[in-house]
Amino acid sequence: MKVYESPAYLPCILTWGVFDGVHRGHQQVLLRTISWARERNLVSVVLTFKQHPETVLRGSSPPLVTSLQHRLLLMRKLGIDAAVVLDFDRGLAETTAEHFVKDILLGRIGARGLVLGFNCTFGKNASGDYRVLERIAAEQNVPTREVRPAYYKGRPISSTAIRKAIMDGNLAAASEMLGRPVSLFGTVVEGAGRGKGLGFPTANLELHHEVHPPPGVYLCYAYVEGKRLRALTSIGTRPTFDDGVPSPAVEVHLIEFSGDLYGTNLEIEVVEKLRDQIKFGSAEALSEQIGADVAMARRKLGGRS
Numbered sequence: 001m002k003v004y005e006s007p008a009y010l011p012c013i014l015t016w017g018v019f020d021g022v023h024r025g026h027q028q029v030l031l032r033t034i035s036w037a038r039e040r041n042l043v044s045v046v047l048t049f050k051q052h053p054e055t056v057l058r059g060s061s062p063p064l065v066t067s068l069q070h071r072l073l074l075m076r077k078l079g080i081d082a083a084v085v086l087d088f089d090r091g092l093a094e095t096t097a098e099h100f101v102k103d104i105l106l107g108r109i110g111a112r113g114l115v116l117g118f119n120c121t122f123g124k125n126a127s128g129d130y131r132v133l134e135r136i137a138a139e140q141n142v143p144t145r146e147v148r149p150a151y152y153k154g155r156p157i158s159s160t161a162i163r164k165a166i167m168d169g170n171l172a173a174a175s176e177m178l179g180r181p182v183s184l185f186g187t188v189v190e191g192a193g194r195g196k197g198l199g200f201p202t203a204n205l206e207l208h209h210e211v212h213p214p215p216g217v218y219l220c221y222a223y224v225e226g227k228r229l230r231a232l233t234s235i236g237t238r239p240t241f242d243d244g245v246p247s248p249a250v251e252v253h254l255i256e257f258s259g260d261l262y263g264t265n266l267e268i269e270v271v272e273k274l275r276d277q278i279k280f281g282s283a284e285a286l287s288e289q290i291g292a293d294v295a296m297a298r299r300k301l302g303g304r305s
Contacts, residue, residue, distance in 0.1 A: 001076035004084045007108035012082070013037035014111040016047035017120055020159040021065035022074040024150040024179035025117065032147050033115045034079050042112055043081040047105070048072075049088040056093050065162055067208030070185035073267065084109060097123025101136045114144045119156070152177045169214045171270060181221075181269040184212055184233070184250065188261040200290045202234075202251040203261050205268070212250070213270060215277050219297050221269040222254055230255040230301040232293050233268055236277050255294060271301065 004010075015033045019026045030046065037044035050068060052061035066074065072083055086092065095104075100123050105111045114137055122128040130146045137144045149156035157177045165174035166182055174182050186207040215236025222231040232253045252268060274293060280286040 001072065001080055002082040003072060004082065006086070007084055007104060008082075009108065009110045010043055010045055010082055010084075011110045011112055012043045012045040013040065013113040013115065014045045014047060014105060014109060015115040015117075016105070016122070017117065018052055018159075019046070019048060019071055019075070020052070020062075021162050021178060022071055022078075023065075023157050023159065023162055023177055024152075025157045027078065027179055028150055029115055029117045029147045030075060030078050030080060032145060034081075036113055036115065036145065037081070040113065044079070045082045045084060045109065045111070046075055046080050047084045047086065047109070049086055051088045053088045053093070056088055056090060062160070063163060063167075063210035065159055065166065065209060065211045067185060069208055069265065070183075070267070073185070094124050097128025097132050098136055099123075100128065101133060102140065106137075106140055106142060112142065114142060115147060116144065117147050118149050150179075163211050166211050166213055169216075169273065171213065171272065181271065182213065183270065184266075184268040185209065186250065186266065188264050188266060190262060200253050200287070200294065201258070202253045203266065205233075205250040205252055205266060207250060208265075213273070217274045217277065217293060219271040219274050219300055220252070221271065221301070222252060222257075223267045223269075224254065224257055224261070229257055230297050231268065232274070232290070232297050233270065234277065253290070253294070255297060 013033050013036045015029050033046070034044045048068070048071065052064065054061040068085065075083060105114060114133060116130050116133055118130070120129070130144070134144050151157065152161070162174050162177050165177065171182050184205065184207060186205040188203045189206045190204070212235055218233045218235065220231040220233045221228050232255070234249065234251045237249060252266065274296060278289070280289065
């Protein structure tokens with residue numbers, strides 16, 4: 001998937017939005033964009049933003065389910081051909097709905113068809129919606145499509161509901177709304193090396209987003225060099241080693257991998273919570289428990305994929 005950091009002229013079928021979580025509702029919009037583009041022998045394009053619009057409009061944004069890099073990865077997996085990533089700044093916030101559609105989507109990007117989710121608004125003061133889009137696009141002889149919501153327990157799926165489910169530890173509900181397992185995405189950074197000393201080296205993950213499950217030890221799958229590997233992930237603090245001031249950490253032990261991952265990005269699928277974090281009396285006791293956790297992960301997660 002080609003990524004452009006400014007509008008590029010790409011005769012295409014286009015959709016736009018933040019798509020935080022790339023959940024089932026978002027997937028319907030993206031897949032409609034892809035299928036329509038293929039029907040018309042055009043490329044499928046997503047316009048998205050480096051910052052959540054609320055950062056500019058309200059001074060702060062909600063905690064993110066997925067970072068920009070993670071969203072782009074998930075969009076690529078779905079089959080989107082290209083993404084245009086814009087700064088959502090004050091100038092864009094002040095752009096009228098008509099200017100946004102005519103000058104940016106149609107003029108600068110070259111959209112030949114526009115797809116919009118059912119509750120999406122755009123333009124200054126959120127004055128644009130699907131009906132406004134339909135009118136403006138029709139004046140330019142450009143067709144539009146509106147995509148209806150996906151539902152969970154009778155309600156439209158939303159990023160807000162998914163954030164709450166993840167933070168509450170309700171992985172089953174979050175996964176059902178996402179249409180995929182809850183996942184973490186971040187960069188491997190240097191840690192204290194205690195895991196290696198215990199016989200279970202860990203990758204210390206600096207998350208690119210804010211939302212993650214509550215503290216605990218989780219059974220996971222990690223994607224490394226195109227392979228899906230069984231993993232254990234500790235989210236929270238280091239209760240056995242933190243003395244007085246807990247330090248937040250996401251530590252991943254890859255069961256079938258040994259090597260240097262510093263500086264690489266990892267996507268971790270969270271399967272289920274194995275246990276709470278525990279303060280052990282000694283490093284030896286912690287090592288013994290991790291050994292038992294690894295044995296449980298091997299049994300529950302099955303063989304290597």
